[in-house]
Amino acid sequence: MQDIFCKIFFTKKFEGCYYGSMPKALKPLIVIVLAVALAAGAAVYLSRQPDQPEETAAATRADIKDGGHIRGPEKAALTLVEFGDYQCPSCGAYHPLVKEILNRYPQQLRLEFHHFPLVTIHPNSMLASKAAEAAGEQGRYWEMHDALFDHQREWSDSPNAEPIFVALASQMGLDSNKFMQGLRSPQLQDRILRDVEQGQNAKVDAVPTFFINGERVHIKLSMEDFVQVIEAHLPK
Numbered sequence: 001m002q003d004i005f006c007k008i009f010f011t012k013k014f015e016g017c018y019y020g021s022m023p024k025a026l027k028p029l030i031v032i033v034l035a036v037a038l039a040a041g042a043a044v045y046l047s048r049q050p051d052q053p054e055e056t057a058a059a060t061r062a063d064i065k066d067g068g069h070i071r072g073p074e075k076a077a078l079t080l081v082e083f084g085d086y087q088c089p090s091c092g093a094y095h096p097l098v099k100e101i102l103n104r105y106p107q108q109l110r111l112e113f114h115h116f117p118l119v120t121i122h123p124n125s126m127l128a129s130k131a132a133e134a135a136g137e138q139g140r141y142w143e144m145h146d147a148l149f150d151h152q153r154e155w156s157d158s159p160n161a162e163p164i165f166v167a168l169a170s171q172m173g174l175d176s177n178k179f180m181q182g183l184r185s186p187q188l189q190d191r192i193l194r195d196v197e198q199g200q201n202a203k204v205d206a207v208p209t210f211f212i213n214g215e216r217v218h219i220k221l222s223m224e225d226f227v228q229v230i231e232a233h234l235p236k
Contacts, residue, residue, distance in 0.1 A: 060216050062202035064114070067194060069141050072102055072110025077235055081112045081211040083199045086129060086148045087122035087156050091208045093221055095149040101226045108234060113145065115195040116207050124161045127183065129192045131165040134182025138174050147172070 064081055082098065084091040102111055115132075117125035128148050135144030147168045148155075155164040162183065169179040182188055202211070210217050212233045219229050 061214050062211055062216065064112075064198055064202055064211060064214065067191075067198065068112040068114040069136065069145070070110060070112055071142055073107060074110070076108055076110040078105075078109045078212055078230065078233055079112055080109060080230075081114065083114045083116040083195070083202075083204045083207060083209045085115075085117050085122055085125045085207040086132070087125040087152070088118065088207045089152070089156075090221075092149050092152045094208050094219075095146075097221070097223055097226055099146075100223060101230060104227070105230060109230060114198060115192045116199045116204060116209070117192070117196070118207060122156075124155060124158065126189075126192065127161055127165065128155070130183050130185075130188055131169070131179075133188040133191060134179045134185070135169060135172065135174060137182050137188070138178060140172055140174060143172050144168065 068081065080098075080101075084094075098111060102109060115129040117129050119126050132141055132144045132148060135141055148165075151164070151168065155161040158164060165183070166176060166179065170176055199209070202209075202216075210219055212229070215233075217229050217233075219226055
């Protein structure tokens with residue numbers, strides 16, 4: 001049922017998974033819950049109302065601070081920021097396009113990935129983000145990032161995804177004990193929650209959400225559209 005919601009939004013509203021359209025009366029409560037979660041290092045529960053999706057007013061520009069994981073040259077002319085959820089099917093569909101666009105513009109473009117797990121509809125998404133961060137502690141963040149998307153169908157609906165993530169880490173040659181410690185590390189969870197906070201400050205209302213040099217961009221699920229967007233933002 002959770003993935004059905006994603007497909008509805010994919011075909012009718014936006015190539016992504018929404019959480020944003022919530023009753024106004026609930027918004028103060030959500031803010032309080034987020035504040036408590038950030039203070040306690042607990043999981044963030046993002047609210048959504050799937051029955052009647054509604055576009056929310058999203059900022060066209062955002063001041064996104066450093067903190068995401070970088071893939072690409074430091075002095076690239078364009079920084080593509082992605083707020084993503086490893087369990088989101090739409091994020092999985094965009095993943096090969098993101099990799100391909102980085103290959104097409106190896107000197108001009110870099111990726112900055114920020115976690116934005118929609119835990120109310122994707123119950124394994126927070127643990128998946130922890131798996132990526134735990135691998136990053138051993139210098140293998142991007143390998144795990146790719147593996148989580150490449151093997152998304154294997155763990156997405158699992159009632160116990162942790163052994164699958166541990167197996168992926170083992171296949172990469174990671175230290176399993178250190179990896180398990182990372183999955184339970186409050187420091188790594190705090191890192192993920194800081195990404196979520198940045199996303200909320202940037203008015204992120206769906207995943208994946210993309211920004212180029214601080215400007216929010218809507219990219220259709222096609223390489224042709226991706227290229228057009230990148231070309232439009234390259235320095236003339």
